[in-house]
Amino acid sequence: MSIDTSSQAYGDLNLEDPVKGREPLVRGDHDFHYITETVCRVAETKIVKTPLVFWAALGGALTLLSMLLASIGYLIWEGTGIWGNNNPVGWGWPIVNFVFWVGIGHAGTLISAILYLFRQNWRTSINRYAEAMTIFAVICALVFPGIHVGRIWAVYWLFPLPNQMEMWPNFRSPLLWDVFAVSTYFTVSLLFWFTGLVPDFATLRDRATHPIAQKAYGALALGWRGSMRHWWHYEKAYQILACFSAPLVLSVHTVVSFDFAVSQLPGWHTTIFPPYFVAGAIFSGFAMVQTLAIPARKWLGLKHIITVHHIENMNKIILVTGSLVGYAYAMEFFIAWYSGNEYEGFAFINRAFGPYAWAYWTMISCNVITPQLFWSKKIRTSMTISFILSIFVNIGMWFERFVITVTSLANDFLVSSWEYFVPTPIDIAMFVGSFGLFFTLFLLFCRFWPVIAIAEVKAVMPQADPHWEGYAHGGNHE
Amino acid sequence: MSNHHETSLTENVVEKWGLLAQYENPAEIYHACEKVRDAGYTKWDANTPFPVHGLDKAMGLKASKLPWIVLCGGMTGPTLAMLFMIWTSAYDYPLNIGGKPLLSIPAFIPVTFELTVLFSAFCTFFGLWALCKLPRWHHPAFNSPTFEKFSDDKFFIMIEAKDDKFDWSKTESLLKASGSSHVEVVED
Structure with missing residues (x-):
């Protein structure tokens, strides 16, 4: 190669395929049938042969779920006084939990949309259950603003429905933008997820032996027959949905941050909020993906498909977004000082050294220190340490939302209106219960639905390419 | 439907929907699709477990609307x-x-x-x-006992008897010559 790499002619050169020499996405010498078998085996296990650990986990999740439902029942009966919310802290745990759960959803959409558009083929092994996590996390999130309105029977007022009072919602309010942002997010994620599932439901349908399984998977597969004429539209649809979901990843938490940033409250009224919230959302979402993936790949026997390479890649994203979040924390402090606004300055001094200092430093230790450990390849590729660190990030990100929401409200402009926030047992029951809802849905998904995108994984295997070198002799019958 | 009758040699054949050919890997179906496309068929399809890269060109598909x-x-x-x-x-x-x-x-x-x-x-x-045109309850291809492997690791080409170019023996030999491991008649 005598050509200068900086010259224009270099742009016309046919270079070696950069993908050659990379690690294969599926480890080991496997064929398409192996993928079908490995993934379907989980869903095809007979009900009576379900491992005991699944029943134990489902039992635990259902217990927590019933705690959530009982708390909601009590709330509807008794009113919002059963929460720790006070005056001035009108947004207590329900809003903290809402932001926490919506944030978690973002990793799934990032994996399914943005990594797809960037041709990150490794995403195919993890996108299915990351998208499932998105759907279930957003369901958990939607519970909280739904019950936070107080008069649950009037919750439909959130939507612009014609009514006998001839009133319309206020479209200039960020809270209404949020209704549209989160409901659009949920709907689009669901459509995207279902579209991806159809070919895999067809696989389960064609293998099913039990009449109920045949009918259920048959209905969900919509009569899919793998027609290339359908795949042709299907791939276009997938691409379009990815293109629309990509800005959603960035916009949903931006609009959530507007709920805070558009207000006048010190500590909330900052322009850094939208990018800072989006980075935090992706950070927390990937941590939750790790928390779920590391045990799931082991228990479901999917280590060949979700390899250490996938876990390491996700840890790298946690490192990047965690550093962005750390930068945002520092920049908030800097701007609070640099702006010269004494209320803004007080809000941040109060966060770090005031009555909620314990929460602030929990957040800092979990969110700033934890991701930095991932600079080490040893830590990035260790399953046990990655799992433990992902839990720390989950904790840290919940505390971030608590710190933002509660510290700014509890100590606002007027000292006489200050009040310390203390959660009630119902607050705790609802938050813990929301994990019950999340895990119930996730366990049922893992048990009965294809947890890996079967068709997509097959499509990224080397032998999926009709011009693969292995076919050089046998493939062409000319 | 008149077409259907003209090409049918016996009453028995009228009940048949078309021909289904099985292939073992993406390379085989890719070259087979090129042959079927060049033979000028229009009412035919390829059925694969995943979208095979470039098969749209091998089939001569137009851009999606x-x-x-x-x-x-x-x-x-x-x-x-x-x-x-x-x-x-x-x-x-x-x-x-x-x-x-x-x-x-x-x-x-x-x-x-x-x-x-x-x-x-x-x-x-x-x-x-x-x-x-989905969802639909049924498709004649599912009458074939082997077709359900399309969602696992087999690749298929099906040609409808309704196609203008269709001829039971000629089409069958085309499919066999294209490298199919198994050609069968699909009932309607």
């Missing part, structure tokens, strides 16, 4: 959203909040954006299934 459907939705959504917000906020129910202007276009942008995405996503989803 789906983006045009989505474009219509993508323009309807924001238009309706903006008009609706202007009408409710500035005319039908003018509400003075902090003295802010009633007609504040910047405040309407987030919802306009969301409805662009929502309408486009609905058009993509329903447009896709409309173009695929």
